[in-house]
Amino acid sequence: MLDSSGPPLSAGMLEMSLREPPPASLGSWGLLLLSLLLAPLACPACPAPCECSEPARTVKCVLKELSAVPAEIPRYTRNLFITGNQIAHISSRDFQGLPNLVTLSLANNRISAVESQAFSALPSLRYLDLSNNRLATIHPDAFNSRNNSIRELNLSRSLYNSSAIRPVAAAIVQGGFRSLSKLELTNNEIVYLPLGMFSSLRSLRHLDLRNNSLVDIKNSTFAGLDLEHLDLTLNALKTLRIEALAELGRQLRLRLFLRDNPFVCNCDIEDLVSWLNQSQQVADVEKLACVFPRHLQNTSLMDLAGAELGCHTSQHRKNTLQTSYVFLGVVLGIIGVVFLFVLYLNRRGIKTWVNSTRDACRNFMEEYRYRYEIDSDPRVTQVSTLDI
Template sequence: FVSNMLDLMQRVVFCALLGSVCASCPPRCECSEAAHTVKCVSKDLRGIPAGIPGYTRNLFITGNQISRIGPESFRGLENLTSLSLSNNRISEVESHTFLRLRSLRSLDLSNNQLAVIHPEAFTVLSQSLRELNLSRALYNYSSVKDLVTSLRWSSLGTLRGLDLSDNNLIFLPPRMFSHLNSLQRLQLSNNSLVAIQNSTLSDLEQLEELDLTLNALKTLSEEGLQELDSLPRAAVLLGDNPFTCMCGIEPFALWLNRSQDRIRDAESLMCAFPASMKNTSLLAVGSLTLGCYERDAGADLALQTSYVFLGIVLGFIGLIFVLVLYLNRKGIKKRIYDMRDACREVWEGYHYRFEMDSDPRLSQVSTSADV
């Protein structure tokens, strides 16, 4: 009897433990304790579900209708190392949302609509975060400015990879990445960047990969080239940009030839404009368009010649004019005297009439005559 009771109690305890494990998985989610993984994919969730098991290391909450996340969203998940929140329509990330996730190394917020990013949104107590994916996640330029503040205040000094691709970025705020001293990979592809400037890439000495493909770069200015030169370890990708191969692109083309070991796709870079240069290798542009300066020098010489010829013609005309004046000096002098005498007579006539009109005696005589 005693042995039967012990066996029954063991079964009850086992069932209770089994039930607790089963109950620990949130509704509409799939949990695997063996894989330390929880998936809540495309379940129309409106918030982060409660009751996520503490053993979870990999959490996938994607394809839902979650609008905001905050500090209360991930309590009790100190073991979490990888968190994917992509495609949830998240618009707001509050400060300290991930603060207690001591083991968090990878955070994916791609394909969201981040309009408000609070200053310490990405702060993690142990500074364990290594990968941050914000591809197709920023709602507008205001959110870009919020992101800059958050990158500065969230203590991301150990971040290794940052993905900002597909965000319609036209230009980057000054010193945007200056607080990410350990950054090794920066993805800026498929945006609308028109220039690299304002010390955007300063203090990224550890950067190993920079992806600038599929942007709107027509050339790279001297300032942009200096910024790229400040990344001695970085391999750069520049493909699929609308490079305009006209006069002035030579410094970029020459720099490209010198930097082929760092520009991974240098040999595939082609001119997009003008039509006469389309599909011409940028590596060959330096020698092809140096003629711009030769043509400019020829144009300057022609312009200078025109100025000299014009000066000679004007000088010749002036000389003829002076000669005519000299030959007709007597007649001109007589005409000047005649004009002077005529003007004097007219002036004396006006002066006489003025004296007549202003004499009171004459006005009285005129009045008596009328009577």
């Protein structure tokens, strides 16, 4: 039996005693007691009902119907998977004490709100998956703007509605994503991209915007980036304007994907057609086709000619009409100058005619006034009657 009369053993003393070979007199009961005392030191607790693997530095809480992030996640954890639960909010207290966490998956949890400093205590985080949630609000300071090491961010099918892109954009702008190289925003019904949303992502190389509702790409949307992969398939793009095409053309390593957009083949698409014939950046250029108008439906954009769109004919008619207006204006101007010149040459005769006309009008008015005064005077009327 163990001698209990001495001072109690500390954890360090117990650990040192375990390293030394046990004395022959200790017995099996003594070894069992030592192993029970040292068990908490050797095997950190695993939060129920999760599954933990210390050799793999991994904790999994998958489909456990959790309503919050489990407390006391082991400090050794490098890979944490909390997926398929009922977690609605992520707060700054959820991931304290995990300085070595590299991979964090919070997919399919119905998360609607991410609070301030929610991920700021994770200086080693490289991969963050928030896909398949219902994000309505995310605080602009959700990430650590001073020490953000995230390289891949998955926000696919994660927004509650299209308007949720605004708080997400603010969080990306203020999050200090200096190392972010891959961003996924697929299946979010995004109609527009807020200006400057990607302006701070200098390391971004892969941007996935598939299956949204984007109707336009502005020239400043991807300005300053050096993308290698940009996927815009399955959106609502009718064309791309020349300014946006010029900005994409500056990114020499870019591979662009544009298929399954409702391209409208009218005069507005000529810039895009011309750019497609000159650029080698569009990976699926052979799959781009007209959707409207009906007589050009399924026509490849590469096969379009200006004559089919009727743009050059319309422009020729417009130019002809403008020329006609200019010619008419010149003729009228010449006629006006000639008319003024004739008036100038006949200025004396015109002056005489004006004076004679004025005198005639004056005499006529005086005679008319004289007759009016006679007719309106009753005495004159009586004298006239007596004379009769």
